Amino acid sequence: MLAAYAARLNPSDPLAALEVGDIDPPKAPDGWVRVSVRAAALNHHDVWSLRGVGLPEDRLPMILGCDATGITDDGHAVVVHSVIASPGWVGDETFDPKRSLLSERYPGTLAEQVWVPAANLLALPEGMPVDHAACMPTSWLTAYRMLFVQAGVRPGDTVLVQGAGGGVATAAVQLGAAAGLRMWVTSRDEARGERAVELGADAAYGSGERLPARVDAVLETVGAATWSHSIKSLRPGGTVVIAGATSGDAPDHAELTRIFFQQMRIQGSTMGTRRELEQLLAFVRSRQIEPVIDSVRPLDQARDAFAAMIDGDVFGKLVLTAG
Known part of the structure; x- marks a missing residue:
């Protein structure tokens, strides 16, 4: 075959x-x-x-x-x-x-x-x-679990997605926007950021750019290149959900002092369950997400x-x- x-x-x-x-x-x-x-x-x-x-x-x-x-x-x-x-x-x-x-x-x-x-x-x-x-079964399921199982966010909260354009990032933007979340993205490419806004993101920023406010959660799949920015962009008590490290898993600065002093949560996430895939398929169909x-x-x-x-x-x- x-x-x-x-x-x-x-x-x-x-x-x-x-x-x-x-x-x-x-x-x-x-x-x-x-x-x-x-x-x-x-x-x-x-x-x-x-x-x-x-x-x-x-x-x-x-x-x-x-x-x-x-x-x-x-x-x-x-x-x-x-x-x-x-x-x-x-x-x-x-x-x-x-x-x-x-x-x-x-x-x-x-x-x-x-x-x-x-x-x-x-x-x-x-x-x-x-x-x-x-x-659906890999990148979209990964994004679904990150957002709706691990991040602890509710409609109206602000979520930062590092690295617009990839499969997980675009899925997260579309899912989050459909669920009433305020979705922000970062990208090294201005055109990719603009496309993410067209998909439902509320705003796009350059990689490492200071944000106008701190966010409730960060979805992190880039790793070393964006880690410090993710931590600095998070509100006290917020959550970073990490499901990948495409730029490497050894950031120059771990930001441990900021993490413990501001009582941030670092939550790993891997793929998703069969039940979550079933829920994802139903959500995508009911909200007519393409x-x-x-x-x-x-x-x-x-x-x-x-x-x-x-x-x-x-x-x-x-x-x-x-x-």
Whole structure:
């Protein structure tokens, strides 16, 4: 079957580690369900995998991809939840120390077919386009959990999103605006900031720019480059929710004195649960939110999509279609 997969690992040139072509279908664990993929979305997780982060060489070749929507063999249209809990785990699967994402231990979704546990399938909401649904399981679910589970904000509160333009950032802006939050964004690129305002952000500021007021919460996925600004922008008692560190995880200044003296909360967040994905899909459908999609390409053009993500020339999600 056609797939985009990591054939090797290359920390300095991830595109050199990518292959797009035919690969034998994987052997699935007993009881898993086959899904014929209709649409799948890229995430930075896929690029990190090509670099060898979280993907050891002994698991190669590994089909990439966490997000997908498709059709089961019995004809049901489904959305795939990519957090795979260990057998017997009960409760929030993001706390399972043996959890994995599709494309880490088990083959991922950037293929014509993917196999997943039946419990990881949700019904595709009626009327939701498949390319929209394919955006939901990773970046949109991450943004949903950050905002509505971890941040502790209420309608009318102000939330700062560091780094406008990425999948999580655009999702957070759209979700927060729909929920009655005042959403502010930062960006090194003025045009990206303007686009975020068009999506529903109340204001956009330059990276590191002093804000007109302190915010109730900060959504942080950039890491070292924006950490001090995040802490300095937060009101006393506010919350920084961190779900990534694309610029590195070792800021020049940890801001510990400011954090303890102003009693700030630092809250980690990772992906989301199946139940939260179900809630997200319902919220997006009820509020008629259309996720920002940078481009939609057929699966055999996956290399071009990866190149765009690696170059950073993306606003919103990159979607690949199959079948």
